[in-house]
Amino acid sequence: MKERFVKLLSCFIPSEKLRHRFRAYYSNSVIADYGKNNKFIVLDDSGNKTGIKKIKNFKVCFYGDNNTIILHKDINLPELTFIEMSSHNYFEIGKSKYHFCLDFPKARFSEYSKLILGENCQINRAIFILKDEPNCLIKIGDNCMLSWGIEFWPTDSHTIYDETTKEILNSPKDIKIGNHCWISKDVIFLKGAVVPDNSVIGMRSIYTSNSNSKENGFSGGVFAGIPAKLIKSGINWDRPNTYDFKMNREEIINK
Numbered sequence: 001m002k003e004r005f006v007k008l009l010s011c012f013i014p015s016e017k018l019r020h021r022f023r024a025y026y027s028n029s030v031i032a033d034y035g036k037n038n039k040f041i042v043l044d045d046s047g048n049k050t051g052i053k054k055i056k057n058f059k060v061c062f063y064g065d066n067n068t069i070i071l072h073k074d075i076n077l078p079e080l081t082f083i084e085m086s087s088h089n090y091f092e093i094g095k096s097k098y099h100f101c102l103d104f105p106k107a108r109f110s111e112y113s114k115l116i117l118g119e120n121c122q123i124n125r126a127i128f129i130l131k132d133e134p135n136c137l138i139k140i141g142d143n144c145m146l147s148w149g150i151e152f153w154p155t156d157s158h159t160i161y162d163e164t165t166k167e168i169l170n171s172p173k174d175i176k177i178g179n180h181c182w183i184s185k186d187v188i189f190l191k192g193a194v195v196p197d198n199s200v201i202g203m204r205s206i207y208t209s210n211s212n213s214k215e216n217g218f219s220g221g222v223f224a225g226i227p228a229k230l231i232k233s234g235i236n237w238d239r240p241n242t243y244d245f246k247m248n249r250e251e252i253i254n255k
Helices: 004-009 016-026 242-247 251-253
Strands: 032-033 039-043 058-062 068-072 081-085 090-093 100-102 106-109 115-116 122-128 136-140 150-153 173-177 188-190 219-227 228-233
Touching: 173 188
Parallel strands: 032 058, 039 068, 058 081, 068 090, 081 106, 090 115, 100 122, 115 136, 122 150, 136 173, 150 188
Antiparallel strands: 219 228
C-alpha cells in the first residue's frame, strides 16, 4: 500500500530526477537503480560477497552508471542514511563493532567522488561534502574514533582565481585521515588535509593542508587550534578514560 501511495504522489512532481528521489527516499526499497552497471555489495565476516540486498537504515539511489557501494552485513546505522550517487562513485564502509552516524542523511556524490571509511571506526556525527565538485576523495583509516559535528570539505564549493591570469587558486584536494586517529568534537577538515596515524585532533580545530608539516612516516601527534598546529608529538591514545587506563595499564599496553 505504501509503495503504491508513494508512486501516486510522485506523479505530481514535474522533474524526473526529483520524482526518482522522492520515490527512492519514501519507498520501502533499499536500492533505487536508474542507471547501468551499479553494484551494491554486502560482505560477510570473512570478506566474501553475500546475496544480501537490504541493510537496516540504509538506502541508495543510483542516478547514473558505474557506481559501487561496499558494506558489511553487520554495519550499525542507528539513523536512516540516504545516499544519492551520480556516476563513477565509490563508497565503502569497513567491518566495525562500533556505530556509524553519518550526518548525511541525504548525501549526494558528484561524479568520480569516493568515500572510504576503514575498519572498526566509530562515527558519532560527521558531514562529508562530496556533492559540490567531481573527483574528490575522503578516506578515513582503520580504528578511528570521530566525535560529533565533524565536517570534511575537500572543496571550497566556489572558485577563487587570479584576476590577471584567471588561474584557479583553490582547486579541490583529497582529505586523508590515518589509522587510529581520535577526532574531537566540531573539528573541520579543509581540502588537502592529511592526518598522521595515531593522532589526536583537538576540539573545534580547523585542520588544513598546512597543519602537518612533518615528513612522511611521522606518527603520533596532538594537533589543535585555528588553524590546527602540532602541539605535542610522540603520543598515542586509547579509548578508556584515564582512571580505567591506570587500573588496566599493563593489559592495555600489551594487548
